[in-house]
Amino acid sequence: MSCLFGYCGPPAEGLLARMAALLAHRCPLGWEQVGGVTASGDYAEIGHGLAAWNRQSQLAQRDHDRLGYGGVLFNLDDVAMPNDPTVGNAERLLTALNRCHAPESGLEALTGAFVLAAQLGDAFYLLRDPAGVKVIYWTVHQGRLLFASEIKALFADRTLPRRMRFGALPEYLTFSFVPGAGTLFEGIEELQPGSILHFRHGQARVRRHFCCEEWEVETPSLGSDYPALVRAALEQSVAECLAVSPNRPPAVFLSGGIDSSAVLAVAARQLPKTRLPTFSAHFGAEYARENDFVQLMVDRYHTDHHWLEIRPGGFLEQLREIIWRLDDPIGDPVTVPNYLLAQAASQVADVVLNGAGGDPCFGGPKNIPMLMARLYGPLPGEPPTGWLERNYLRAFQRCYQDLGALLNPALLREAGGEDALIALLEPYFQAPQPRDFVNKLMSINIRLKGANLILVKVEKMSSAHGLLALPPLFSRRIIETSMSCPPGVKLTGAVEKSVLKKAVWDLVPEAIIARPKSGMMVPVRFWFQGELREYGQKLLSRQQIQRGGLFNPDYVERLLNYEMEGVPGLRHGLKLWMLMTFLLWHEQMVAAPIA
Amino acid sequence: MHPISGLADGKAFRQPTPTADFQDPHYAPERILIVERDELVDLLVRNRFHLTAKAAIVSRTGYPEQVFTACQEFLRNHPHTPVQVVHDASLQGFALTAQLAADPQWRFAGSHLVDLGISRTALNNGSRLPWLPTNPARRAGVFGGNPVKRLRAGYRVPIDYCGPKPLLNVLGAAVVAGTLLLAPEILNASGAEVEIDYG
Numbered sequence: 001m002s003c004l005f006g007y008c009g010p011p012a013e014g015l016l017a018r019m020a021a022l023l024a025h026r027c028p029l030g031w032e033q034v035g036g037v038t039a040s041g042d043y044a045e046i047g048h049g050l051a052a053w054n055r056q057s058q059l060a061q062r063d064h065d066r067l068g069y070g071g072v073l074f075n076l077d078d079v080a081m082p083n084d085p086t087v088g089n090a091e092r093l094l095t096a097l098n099r100c101h102a103p104e105s106g107l108e109a110l111t112g113a114f115v116l117a118a119q120l121g122d123a124f125y126l127l128r129d130p131a132g133v134k135v136i137y138w139t140v141h142q143g144r145l146l147f148a149s150e151i152k153a154l155f156a157d158r159t160l161p162r163r164m165r166f167g168a169l170p171e172y173l174t175f176s177f178v179p180g181a182g183t184l185f186e187g188i189e190e191l192q193p194g195s196i197l198h199f200r201h202g203q204a205r206v207r208r209h210f211c212c213e214e215w216e217v218e219t220p221s222l223g224s225d226y227p228a229l230v231r232a233a234l235e236q237s238v239a240e241c242l243a244v245s246p247n248r249p250p251a252v253f254l255s256g257g258i259d260s261s262a263v264l265a266v267a268a269r270q271l272p273k274t275r276l277p278t279f280s281a282h283f284g285a286e287y288a289r290e291n292d293f294v295q296l297m298v299d300r301y302h303t304d305h306h307w308l309e310i311r312p313g314g315f316l317e318q319l320r321e322i323i324w325r326l327d328d329p330i331g332d333p334v335t336v337p338n339y340l341l342a343q344a345a346s347q348v349a350d351v352v353l354n355g356a357g358g359d360p361c362f363g364g365p366k367n368i369p370m371l372m373a374r375l376y377g378p379l380p381g382e383p384p385t386g387w388l389e390r391n392y393l394r395a396f397q398r399c400y401q402d403l404g405a406l407l408n409p410a411l412l413r414e415a416g417g418e419d420a421l422i423a424l425l426e427p428y429f430q431a432p433q434p435r436d437f438v439n440k441l442m443s444i445n446i447r448l449k450g451a452n453l454i455l456v457k458v459e460k461m462s463s464a465h466g467l468l469a470l471p472p473l474f475s476r477r478i479i480e481t482s483m484s485c486p487p488g489v490k491l492t493g494a495v496e497k498s499v500l501k502k503a504v505w506d507l508v509p510e511a512i513i514a515r516p517k518s519g520m521m522v523p524v525r526f527w528f529q530g531e532l533r534e535y536g537q538k539l540l541s542r543q544q545i546q547r548g549g550l551f552n553p554d555y556v557e558r559l560l561n562y563e564m565e566g567v568p569g570l571r572h573g574l575k576l577w578m579l580m581t582f583l584l585w586h587e588q589m590v591a592a593p594i595a
Numbered sequence: 596m597h598p599i600s601g602l603a604d605g606k607a608f609r610q611p612t613p614t615a616d617f618q619d620p621h622y623a624p625e626r627i628l629i630v631e632r633d634e635l636v637d638l639l640v641r642n643r644f645h646l647t648a649k650a651a652i653v654s655r656t657g658y659p660e661q662v663f664t665a666c667q668e669f670l671r672n673h674p675h676t677p678v679q680v681v682h683d684a685s686l687q688g689f690a691l692t693a694q695l696a697a698d699p700q701w702r703f704a705g706s707h708l709v710d711l712g713i714s715r716t717a718l719n720n721g722s723r724l725p726w727l728p729t730n731p732a733r734r735a736g737v738f739g740g741n742p743v744k745r746l747r748a749g750y751r752v753p754i755d756y757c758g759p760k761p762l763l764n765v766l767g768a769a770v771v772a773g774t775l776l777l778a779p780e781i782l783n784a785s786g787a788e789v790e791i792d793y794g
């Protein structure tokens with residue numbers, strides 16, 4: 001998929017070209033640029049990588065103003081003048097914003113899957129779409145705002161210090177990603193979904209403009225047909241995604257669960273004469289798989305289906321490259337299937353639809369455990385504050401309970417220990433809105449797990465192959481619709497995503513609707529005892545771990561040996577995967593020269 | 596006397612929950628688990644079994660009180676919520692499900708009860724079971740022996756005799772399967788890895 005990059009501030013010769021070089025994998029058809037002096041005398045340059053699905057320019061410039069975006073805008077016609085085929089989208093938008101008294105309002109009205117940069121008057125703006133489908137990182141260095149779709153491109157400015165933020169390591173180990181605006185680098189931030197950055201006179205301030213919690217409805221309104229509302233929103237969302245590539249049908253990733261099945265069903269009905277290419281991953285006959293459920297959808301909608309069998313032998317040689325393209329480490333083993341599926345799909349499509357969003361937006365599998373935790377309150381001996389946050393941290397089932405044994409004690413202390421992790425979640429749990437606890441959990445999951453993990457992971461792994469990944473179930477429209485549904489229609493009794501299931505009951509086989517949530521079970525637990533064992537032992541050897549000084553080599557050895565005692569929550573394979581991802585990331589992004 | 600602090604004693608949740616507002620809940624747990632003794636609630640909840648099993652855990656005495664009240668609401672609003680009963684292998688334990696069904700306090704759960712406790716049949720699979728007296732003041736425990744005679748003599752095999760970790764593993768599988776899997780697996784338990792993914 002394309003990318004966006006650039007800077008605003010003192011001129012920097014050759015910086016844009018160096019950024020583009022670091023993002024070459026996102027610019028399969030080259031890149032374009034606009035730039036020049038701004039109204040305030042600064043210099044602003046915006047670069048945009050071209051891919052097969054967006055050959056048309058996404059940059060515009062008029063006088064001292066300029067604008068560029070990466071991704072797709074769904075409601076340009078609502079914001080700009082009616083479409084003139086001779087005028088590009090960026091130009092239409094720039095014209096419309098020039099006419100606005102308050103250009104920020106115009107920017108905030110945009111919806112789609114995009115990141116946008118604009119110099120308007122004496123201010124420079126960065127914007128990320130409301131759901132956070134696309135991602136952008138930024139920093140201010142020597143009075144210059146630097147921004148890019150991947151962190152590595154920021155280091156094209158060779159004077160930018162490349163210092164790891166050690167405080168982020170416990171966050172990564174707890175969540176398998178770095179939540180919120182922080183990254184693993186000091187001074188570099190990820191613009192959060194639905195946020196706008198305003199840069200002027202060397203100062204940046206960020207404001208969140210899309211607040212999903214404000215749409216909260218707690219009690220059902222008489223006569224409302226919530227499943228019909230969700231169905232309509234999903235159909236509109238899918239239609240918007242299909243319009244992106246009208247001449248080449250999109251691929252669809254199928255997992256066998258309700259979310260991707262619902263997306264396929266709606267897309268297939270909207271393109272009745274098209275045989276949609278679909279893609280699924282499995283890990284071999286000896287491991288749990290969803291093939292039967294996938295096949296139900298393939299048969300019902302007559303798709304052109306492609307199975308991918310994923311084994312370590314097939315991706316180990318690419319693993320280093322996959323982590324490089326992940327850019328900000330995500331220790332979820334699903335990244336590899338995501339990468340390989342995107343690689344395969346890019347052979348037949350420019351756009352791929354996926355089912356991301358169903359869980360965070362409609363009440364996924366973490367909610368009932370959290371409701372149970374709330375039912376009992378703090379456990380004996382537990383402090384009276386922070387217990388909900390602690391439960392949420394544990395619910396990720398990553399390394400939260402291992403931090404004391406796994407991390408260098410000095411590093412953990414300096415990072416603020418458990419208190420820092422709780423402090424990170426407190427603003428979400430203590431916010432006055434949403435009031436209902438299920439809605440609160442949904443809002444947290446949409447903003448953290450959704451925008452910092454699920455969407456980023458898919459975006460990075462599909463962009464690596466010039467593919468545009470669109471999640472119809474994770475759009476502004478869907479989030480607003482879901483928050484407008486009372487919590488009882490989303491989590492009805494113990495039935496998760498109840499309203500979504502009702503919305504698509506006639507489109508998706510009952511066997512898929514009725515089955516419990518499974519998730520993609522990547523068999524890392526077995527891989528590290530088999531095909532990945534040698535690789536893991538070499539990468540995570542005592543010598544390597546000691547040299548890095550971040551982790552306790554004894555504990556890592558216990559994980560490698562699959563010792564059951566003293567490893568809370570077990571899950572050795574997942575923990576080893578997280579460590580391996582981090583080390584491969586550190587080696588390429590921190591230890592080795594970048595630019 | 597050197598008392599050990601932190602033991603599961605059935606008193607951990609006597610205080611009301613700070614967020615106790617469970618009137619008319621739109622949600623319900625995946626299951627309600629009724630255990631025979633209060634201290635089993637403590638043991639299971641302290642080990643966060645309620646989170647992995649997505650279960651509201653209460654004892655037959657209605658402990659903890661706020662959870663018992665919430666369970667009434669859960670079943671009133673969501674009558675299909677399964678109610679599973681876990682008990683010791685004892686004459687009282689075998690009768691527990693029927694007693695609960697007849698108990699006015701538990702009338703709200705009466706028609707949903709499913710017995711998950713150790714069955715009489717399962718007792719025959721274990722040769723060296725630890726038998727404890729139902730009334731601990733009377734006499735010491737013994738190992739092995741004819742199960743029928745032990746039961747008649749007022750002994751019981753406590754469901755947690757194998758220790759917390761195997762119990763949690765086996766119970767985790769049992770509540771999901773909704774069927775009695777306890778005794779043989781407990782006897783052979785060696786800390787097998789049971790993962791329930793809720794993340």
